[in-house]
Amino acid sequence: MSDAPLLQMEDLRVHFDTDEGIVKAVDGVSLVVNRGEMLGIVGESGSGKSVANMTILGLTRASNASISGRISFEGKELTTMEGEELRAIRGNEISMIFQDPLSSLHPFYKVGRQLVEAVRVHQDVSKEAALARSIELLGLVGIPDPERRVGEYPHEFSGGMRQRVMIAMALTNDPKLLIADEPTTALDVTTQAQILKLIERLRQEFGMAVIMITHDLGVVAEVADRVMVMYAGRGVESGTLEQVFYDPQHPYTWGLLGSLTRIDRPRTARLAQIAGQPPSLISLPEGCHFRNRCPHSFAKCTSTPPLEQRGGEPGHTDRCWLDPERKQALRVVSTGEFGLEAA
Amino acid sequence: MARYIIRRLLWSVLLLGIVSAVVFVLFYVFPSADPAQLRAGRQANADQIAAIRESLGLDQSILTQFWIYIKGVFTPLDLPGTDSHGPLYFGRSYQSNADVKDVIFSDLPATGLLVFGAVVVWLAVAFPVGIISAIRQRTLLDRSTMITTLIFISAPVFWLGLVALYLFSKDVGVFPIFPGIGSYSQADDFLGRVGSMLLPWAVLAAATAAIYARYLRSQMIDVMEEDYIRTARAKGLPERRVIARHVLRSAVTPIVTLLGLDVAVLLAGNAILTETVFNIPGVGAETFNAIKRSDLPMIQGITLFGAFFIVTLNLLVDIAYAYLDPRVRYR
Numbered sequence: 001m002s003d004a005p006l007l008q009m010e011d012l013r014v015h016f017d018t019d020e021g022i023v024k025a026v027d028g029v030s031l032v033v034n035r036g037e038m039l040g041i042v043g044e045s046g047s048g049k050s051v052a053n054m055t056i057l058g059l060t061r062a063s064n065a066s067i068s069g070r071i072s073f074e075g076k077e078l079t080t081m082e083g084e085e086l087r088a089i090r091g092n093e094i095s096m097i098f099q100d101p102l103s104s105l106h107p108f109y110k111v112g113r114q115l116v117e118a119v120r121v122h123q124d125v126s127k128e129a130a131l132a133r134s135i136e137l138l139g140l141v142g143i144p145d146p147e148r149r150v151g152e153y154p155h156e157f158s159g160g161m162r163q164r165v166m167i168a169m170a171l172t173n174d175p176k177l178l179i180a181d182e183p184t185t186a187l188d189v190t191t192q193a194q195i196l197k198l199i200e201r202l203r204q205e206f207g208m209a210v211i212m213i214t215h216d217l218g219v220v221a222e223v224a225d226r227v228m229v230m231y232a233g234r235g236v237e238s239g240t241l242e243q244v245f246y247d248p249q250h251p252y253t254w255g256l257l258g259s260l261t262r263i264d265r266p267r268t269a270r271l272a273q274i275a276g277q278p279p280s281l282i283s284l285p286e287g288c289h290f291r292n293r294c295p296h297s298f299a300k301c302t303s304t305p306p307l308e309q310r311g312g313e314p315g316h317t318d319r320c321w322l323d324p325e326r327k328q329a330l331r332v333v334s335t336g337e338f339g340l341e342a343a
Numbered sequence: 344m345a346r347y348i349i350r351r352l353l354w355s356v357l358l359l360g361i362v363s364a365v366v367f368v369l370f371y372v373f374p375s376a377d378p379a380q381l382r383a384g385r386q387a388n389a390d391q392i393a394a395i396r397e398s399l400g401l402d403q404s405i406l407t408q409f410w411i412y413i414k415g416v417f418t419p420l421d422l423p424g425t426d427s428h429g430p431l432y433f434g435r436s437y438q439s440n441a442d443v444k445d446v447i448f449s450d451l452p453a454t455g456l457l458v459f460g461a462v463v464v465w466l467a468v469a470f471p472v473g474i475i476s477a478i479r480q481r482t483l484l485d486r487s488t489m490i491t492t493l494i495f496i497s498a499p500v501f502w503l504g505l506v507a508l509y510l511f512s513k514d515v516g517v518f519p520i521f522p523g524i525g526s527y528s529q530a531d532d533f534l535g536r537v538g539s540m541l542l543p544w545a546v547l548a549a550a551t552a553a554i555y556a557r558y559l560r561s562q563m564i565d566v567m568e569e570d571y572i573r574t575a576r577a578k579g580l581p582e583r584r585v586i587a588r589h590v591l592r593s594a595v596t597p598i599v600t601l602l603g604l605d606v607a608v609l610l611a612g613n614a615i616l617t618e619t620v621f622n623i624p625g626v627g628a629e630t631f632n633a634i635k636r637s638d639l640p641m642i643q644g645i646t647l648f649g650a651f652f653i654v655t656l657n658l659l660v661d662i663a664y665a666y667l668d669p670r671v672r673y674r
Contacts, residue, residue: 059579063481090579103570107670108592117588118578153669169578 004075006177006209007033007056007094012069012079014051014060021282025051027289028069030307033177037211038203039083040241042217042256046278049213053179055079057090073177081161092122095170098252099182101162111138111165112150118172137168160191165253167198175202176207182212197304217260221245229253232279232289235307238318248309249318252290254331288319296322296330347673348662353665355654362650363416366643367409376544376637399437416647425670433644438636440673445646446629451610453527454625457547457617458609462602465548465555473554474557477594478586479674480564489560504546504620511542527623540623551605562594569593596667603660604653611649 012160013027013295014044026048031255043049054080055070071078075092084171098104106114115134116127126132133148138146141164145299161181180199184192200223203210212224221241221259228238229252237250248254258272276293279285286293291301300321311324322330379396380387387395396402400411412434421429429505433443472492476485495503509519522530526539566572567590575589576582615627622628626645633641 056571059573059576087579087581093581096576097578098570100570102575104591106571106575106589106667108596110669117580121579121581155670157625166574343387 006074007034008036008072010070012052012055012071013067014055015066016062017064023281024233024284025281026055027237027284031228031235031238033209033211033221036207036209037225038212040220040227041211041213041230042215042227043221043230044215046281047230049230050181053181053211053213054177057094057096063199088276091118092173094177094179095161095175096181097166097170097183100186101159101166102154102164107154110151110153115172118169122173129247138165141168147166158188160195163187164198165200169341171202171206171331175208177209178213179211182215184219193277216258222235229251229256232284233281234289234319237318238289238307239312243312247312247316247326248331249316250320251294251296344665344673351658355658358654359650361645363647366646367412368631370642371408372405378639379639381637400479406561421523434640436641437514437638444638446641447626447644450624450626450629450647453623454610454614454618454627456540457543457614457623458606459612460544461547462606464544465552468548468552469555469559472556472578474563474586475562475566476556476560489557492556493555498550500546500550500616501619501620504617507542507546524545534550543617543621543623547614558601559594559598562597566590566593599667600660601662603656610652612645
């Protein structure tokens with residue numbers, strides 16, 4: 001059991017039927033999260049990273065949504081799970097924190113009350129015990145004077161402190177998996193670093209796995225064990241942090257890495273950017289979703305490349321038809337410009 | 344908070360003063376008809392009219408009249424033998440010669456019973472309808488309910504009232520299941536009055552219930568999109584609790600504001616159509632009569648009472664808001 005992955009997502013598709021057409025927010029995502037590890041999911045806005053992860057907890061089940069594929073959590077299928085069973089997972093075995101901590105807390109309830117609610121929905125304890133646990137959790141996530149602050153409203157906290165409250169709420173029931181959906185995006189840079197350190201520390205203390213969703217490669221580089229790069233509803237590359245950063249296989253990943261600002265490069269060097277715009281999720285190109293923006297696309301790209309090991313080491317997969325040898329050659333040119341050397 | 348309330352109260356008094364002045368100017372400086380002439384009847388000669396004008400004090404300068412009026416309203420004591428008649432003295436009705444405040448006080452119970460009963464009815468209807476429509480958004484049930492509410496909103500009260508009487512009232516109704524027209528004045532105990540109010544409550548509440556149901560629905564649908572509702576679900580809360588404790592809590596807050604103002608306006612005499620149709624001797628019916636007969640002291644008294652209700656309920660709403668939304672703090 002302990003060798004089996006904690007969470008396994010296979011070919012997840014989440015499509016929304018809207019007035020404009022069918023939005024293919026997630027269009028075939030497969031991933032694995034092992035116990036205790038931190039998986040970083042990187043992608044720009046609209047790449048489907050949030051939707052895919054909210055689907056884990058069944059939070060995307062709108063009347064206009066159609067969900068297919070499989071999400072298996074400790075052997076239990078989550079996409080079809082309902083009612084009590086699903087509620088017993090939410091906030092208990094899998095919990096989630098979100099991008100904007102102010103709008104994610106109910107503005108009319110005291111922080112303590114919201115924490116107590118999270119405790120008592122899964123544990124049969126008295127209000128007093130739940131409050132004591134809430135205070136303990138607030139202390140654990142580094143909120144000073146938790147006895148007093150537990151009686152305050154969310155708007156009385158700073159951004160970073162609010163995110164700590166969200167983290168405390170997520171940790172309430174000792175989850176096995178924490179999904180952090182851009183937890184630092186709304187925060188200033190110093191606070192970002194503190195929150196990342198906190199999540200990393202708590203991961204080790206609680207022994208939980210973390211999915212860190214971000215558009216910031218720097219965040220991933222700092223904390224993730226493994227990385228998955230998403231583009232237009234699909235995972236395009238996946239591997240360990242070293243594999244993806246030092247031996248990137250997919251042209252989109254090259255572009256992402258190239259657009260990083262680097263302190264060791266001359267300031268006059270122009271920041272590389274990926275030409276064009278991400279495709280509309282309503283009218284995605286046939287085959288590889290990146291091909292319209294890819295400088296290396298060729299005839300074969302009109303059919304969809306599966307996410308599998310190609311040029312990378314074992315465990316390193318990507319979705320690009322280019323010949324591995326050719327990739328090496330192209331990448332030297334490209335990444336030379338980006339300041340990356342081929343491994 | 345205490346400081347805020349005191350300041351608001353002082354403002355309210357000033358506001359009522361301004362309202363009295365405006366009403367005074369409107370009705371005395373530009374009267375719709377000469378009250379003395381109305382009072383004198385059809386066959387009066389010029390001398391009689393002049394005598395009446397003098398007895399009503401209408402021959403004095405406008406400033407003097409206004410001063411007498413203000414003194415009457417704001418003097419706290421009734422001093423026999425002087426022109427101080429105690430607080431809230433708006434003068435005597437041109438029509439019945441009764442003290443205006445006594446007339447209004449005698450009208451208030453009927454209006455009060457009508458309005459508060461109607462509030463209970465419309466909230467009791469609007470909440471379940473709004474909540475169910477919001478939860479079952481875009482289903483057939485939601486759509487048909489929302490169309491029905493539109494019909495009730497569009498139906499004028501006088502029409503709805505007459506239809507209701509025609510269908511249900513005891514004396515003329517096709518399905519005489521409700522006590523009917525004029526029975527409020529005939530009822531001799533409280534229960535009888537409540538019985539006579541059933542139909543008026545339904546009629547007065549109909550449009551408002553529909554408006555509140557729609558408003559609550561749209562509020563709830565907005566709130567359900569909020570991030571903190573996603574958080575509540577992600578916590579593992581049962582959907583019932585998400586709706587009852589998290590969605591409703593936010594959606595109800597603006598409705599409190601609406602409710603306060605609606606109650607105030609109805610108490611101020613806006614139930615005029617319902618009261619007229621059902622022959623309820625309330626403030627609204629009194630307003631109707633007073634306007635019809637250019638009974639200026641009555642109109643003035645009713646207007647100022649109305650302004651008082653509106654100002655007071657506004658203040659209550661603002662205070663309630665501070666308790667409902669902790670982000671609001673008054674200084």
